[in-house]
Amino acid sequence: xxxxxxxxxxxxxxxxxxxxxxxxxxxxxxxxxxxxxxxxxxxxxxxxxxxxxxxxxxxxxxxxxxxxxxxxxxxxxxxxxxxxxxxxxxxxxxxxxxxxxxxxxxxxxxxxxxxxxxxxxxxxxxxxxxxxxxxxxxxxxxxxxxxxxxxxxxxxxxxxxxxxxxxxxxxxxxxxxxxxxxxxxxxxxxxxxxxxxxxxxxxxxxxxxxxxxxxxxxxxxxxxxxxxxxxxxxxxxxxxxxxxxxxxxxxxxxxxxxxxxxxxxxxxxxxxxxxxxxxxxxxxxxxxxxxxxxxxxxxxxxxxxxxxxxxxxxxxxxxxxxxxxxxxxxxxxxxxxxxxxxxxxxxxxxxxxxxxxxxxxxxxxxxxxxxxxxxxxxxxxxxxxxxxxxxxxxxxxxxxxxxxxxxxxxxxxxxxxxxxxxxxxxxxxxxxxxxxxxxxxxxxxxxxxxxxxxx
Amino acid sequence: xxxxxxxxxxxxxxxxxxxxxxxxxxxxxxxxxxxxxxxxxxxxxxxxxxxxxxxxxxxxxxxxxxxxxxxxxxxxxxxxxxxxxxxxxxxxxxxxxxxxxxxxxxxxxxxxxxxxxxxxxxxxxxxxxxxxxxxxxxxxxxxxxxxxxxxxxxxxxxxxxxxxxxxxxxxxxxxxxxxxxxxxxxxxxxxxxxxxxxxxxxxxxxxxxxxxxxxxxxxxxxxxxxxxxxxxxxxxxxxxxxxxxxxxxxxxxxxxxxxxxxxxxxxxxxxxxx
Numbered sequence: 001x002x003x004x005x006x007x008x009x010x011x012x013x014x015x016x017x018x019x020x021x022x023x024x025x026x027x028x029x030x031x032x033x034x035x036x037x038x039x040x041x042x043x044x045x046x047x048x049x050x051x052x053x054x055x056x057x058x059x060x061x062x063x064x065x066x067x068x069x070x071x072x073x074x075x076x077x078x079x080x081x082x083x084x085x086x087x088x089x090x091x092x093x094x095x096x097x098x099x100x101x102x103x104x105x106x107x108x109x110x111x112x113x114x115x116x117x118x119x120x121x122x123x124x125x126x127x128x129x130x131x132x133x134x135x136x137x138x139x140x141x142x143x144x145x146x147x148x149x150x151x152x153x154x155x156x157x158x159x160x161x162x163x164x165x166x167x168x169x170x171x172x173x174x175x176x177x178x179x180x181x182x183x184x185x186x187x188x189x190x191x192x193x194x195x196x197x198x199x200x201x202x203x204x205x206x207x208x209x210x211x212x213x214x215x216x217x218x219x220x221x222x223x224x225x226x227x228x229x230x231x232x233x234x235x236x237x238x239x240x241x242x243x244x245x246x247x248x249x250x251x252x253x254x255x256x257x258x259x260x261x262x263x264x265x266x267x268x269x270x271x272x273x274x275x276x277x278x279x280x281x282x283x284x285x286x287x288x289x290x291x292x293x294x295x296x297x298x299x300x301x302x303x304x305x306x307x308x309x310x311x312x313x314x315x316x317x318x319x320x321x322x323x324x325x326x327x328x329x330x331x332x333x334x335x336x337x338x339x340x341x342x343x344x345x346x347x348x349x350x351x352x353x354x355x356x357x358x359x360x361x362x363x364x365x366x367x368x369x370x371x372x373x374x375x376x377x378x379x380x381x382x383x384x385x386x387x388x389x390x391x392x393x394x395x396x397x398x399x400x401x402x403x404x405x406x407x408x409x410x411x412x413x414x415x416x417x418x419x420x421x422x423x424x425x426x427x428x429x430x431x432x433x434x435x436x437x438x439x440x441x442x443x444x445x446x447x448x449x450x451x452x453x454x455x
Numbered sequence: 456x457x458x459x460x461x462x463x464x465x466x467x468x469x470x471x472x473x474x475x476x477x478x479x480x481x482x483x484x485x486x487x488x489x490x491x492x493x494x495x496x497x498x499x500x501x502x503x504x505x506x507x508x509x510x511x512x513x514x515x516x517x518x519x520x521x522x523x524x525x526x527x528x529x530x531x532x533x534x535x536x537x538x539x540x541x542x543x544x545x546x547x548x549x550x551x552x553x554x555x556x557x558x559x560x561x562x563x564x565x566x567x568x569x570x571x572x573x574x575x576x577x578x579x580x581x582x583x584x585x586x587x588x589x590x591x592x593x594x595x596x597x598x599x600x601x602x603x604x605x606x607x608x609x610x611x612x613x614x615x616x617x618x619x620x621x622x623x624x625x626x627x628x629x630x631x632x633x634x635x636x637x638x639x640x641x642x643x644x645x646x647x648x649x650x651x652x653x654x655x656x657x658x659x660x661x662x663x664x665x666x667x668x669x670x671x672x673x674x675x676x677x678x679x680x681x682x683x684x685x686x687x688x689x690x691x692x693x694x695x696x697x698x699x700x701x702x703x704x705x706x707x708x709x710x711x712x713x714x715x716x717x718x719x720x721x722x723x724x725x726x727x728x729x
Contacts, residue, residue, distance in 0.1 A: 372725060373723050373724070373725060374723065374724055374725075375720060375721070375722075375723040376720070376721035376722060376723075377719070377720055377721065378718070378719045378721055379717060379718050379719075380716075380719070383707070383710060383714070383716070383717050384703070384707055385702070385703045385706065385707075386701075386703035386704075388703065388704055388707055390504070390505050391704070391707060391708075392502065392503065392506075392509075392708075393711060393718060394711055394712065394718075395711075395718045395720070397720055398720060400723040419502075420501055420502040420504070421502050422502045422503070422522060424511065424513075424546075425513075425546055434502050435502055436502045436503070436504065436505070439707070
């Protein structure tokens with residue numbers, strides 16, 4: 001079934017959904033040889049670039065099939081390999097799970113899919129093309145066993161007709177998935193129940209999420225939720241056009257950026273667990289809340305708009321556009337926290353921010369600083385006989401609630417200027433905190449101790 | 456440009472501090488420039504910046520951490536290590552008995568630099584000459600330059616050795632009772648005075664016209680002077696300030712610990728996001 005090239009470059013959600021629908025139908029290809037179509041001009045360029053980068057030179061390692069403007073690249077990836085796919089630009093990416101480094105972009109467009117099975121013991125190296133097996137010959141892929149300790153990260157697309165995958169979770173209990181390509185939905189049969197999933201992207205993901213068996217939460221950790229994560233990965237890796245996706249299991253390195261353009265609507269909280277060198281969002285808009293646990297070298301948002309929840313950013317947090325940094329902006333922000341645009345920020349950078357905090361635009365910051373409670377400390381002017389510069393105030397503060405012993409605190413003056421502090425003694429309900437401050441003997445000295453929340 | 460007061464950088468800013476608007480940078484910015492913007496940059500988060508050492512003495516063991524970045528940690532050996540004990544605020548102090556003492560590395564004070572040593576003290580002896588803190592240890596030709604202790608009659612007693620003539624100056628307080636916690640301090644201002652403070656109040660001084668003290672060439676000790684004058688009593692929160700503090704400061708330091716109304720805890724509210 002021919003694709004409409006324009007779909008790939010349009011930037012509205014409906015077209016993205018339409019694209020996915022087409023992808024499903026297109027999956028019902030005959031089991032004979034795929035119907036290769038001539039490469040488009042763009043893909044000719046892609047192929048040439050890939051050849052330049054050596055990806056295509058060894059047919060045992062990788063191969064490519066092109067269906068009009070759909071390109072599929074399969075790489076025999078081993079742990080530690082760097083995968084350069086930056087030559088793929090434009091188009092629609094059918095997703096892959098990248099547990100290793102992919103320099104130059106995870107998938108900067110194009111139509112690409114790849115399925116990889118990793119084992120958790122670090123040896124990995126096994127690469128399977130499940131989607132391919134399922135797609136072409138049902139009989140070729142009846143089951144696949146990964147081992148009792150294996151972590152399976154399956155990438156598959158909606159091109160299945162029908163396949164069965166036998167996996168084992170951590171306690172060697174067999175779990176059977178049945179993926180059936182129905183008319184307008186996919187059914188996943190768990191041993192504990194049924195999950196029925198629409199192909200619709202925006203319906204599919206929440207539907208899956210709601211049906212996670214309560215007694216098997218770790219199954220999804222261990223197995224990475226198989227099919228459902230496929231969708232997420234597909235849409236995370238996106239360059240151009242619309243991107244509608246849910247939870248983002250971007251768990252490892254993605255050098256070159258995750259979203260290089262277009263607009264993104266993230267339906268639920270997204271987590272970038274690890275490093276994304278080159279930026280998470282390089283452009284477009286993002287209606288989105290991100291929890292970035294680790295580094296995003298190159299910037300979290302290079303342009304556009306975003307709601308951000310960030311822990312650690314290397315290379316800048318917001319390089320342009322506007323951002324609502326809702327919570328958890330703490331830790332490293334090398335290259336600047338806000339390089340342009342506007343920032344409505346409820347947090348502060350607690351640690352390193354090399355390259356600037358606010359490089360342009362406007363920023364407004366409330367005084368909550370991400371903590372739940374603000375306690376006022378006052379040293380009356382009459383307590384002092386002279387102004388004191390850099391005095392070391394010590395105060396036992398009774399906390400509003402019992403806090404975890406790994407809690408952090410923040411001390412500021414009433415203008416929001418952070419005062420360096422030391423926690424001398426903290427038992428959960430009281431904290432003896434020392435901080436350095438200038439004290440006035442003419443006006444009362446007020447400070448805030450922020451607690452709770454651990455941003 | 457909206458001022459962004461909470462955007463504080465607490466550590467090194469390499470590659471520039473602010474790229475637009477105006478910037479208020481309190482410390483250096485290596486390899487960077489301030490091109491504008493609005494940013495507050497504070498470098499090196501250290502609440503004890505400006506102190507030579509701060510020793511809470513709240514550890515149970517033979518290592519006593521200096522909370523400043525100078526890392527002038529105290530050490531002792533098992534046989535002569537003081538014992539952790541209740542102190543001010545019911546937080547730990549160290550009880551020195553018999554031959555207990557703590558050795559500190561050589562500090563960074565210059566010979567011409569005024570200084571203050573302050574601490575919390577509870578004596579547990581009388582009619583003994585004892586030392587709380589001594590700077591320099593007279594061994595192998597090293598000089599002792601300063602000591603702070605108490606006399607036979609429990610006068611606070613600061614002693615300093617100044618000038619090329621190695622003139623010794625002493626400053627005393629009135630006797631203080633044993634068994635009670637006091638905030639005690641001694642300071643020296645070059646070419647001015649050696650002073651002794653009790654609970655932030657100046658209680659003794661002597662004029663010292665010299666502009667430099669005898670240079671210290673080795674470490675210091677808590678709880679004894681040279682090989683003797685071992686303290687019987689408690690020490691807590693020993694601080695060495697690189698400036699000569701006055702009563703204004705030391706009284707505030709005393710009140711900060713002892714007066715509940717010095718720093719008052721007000722209401723706690725749930726933080727609000729604008």
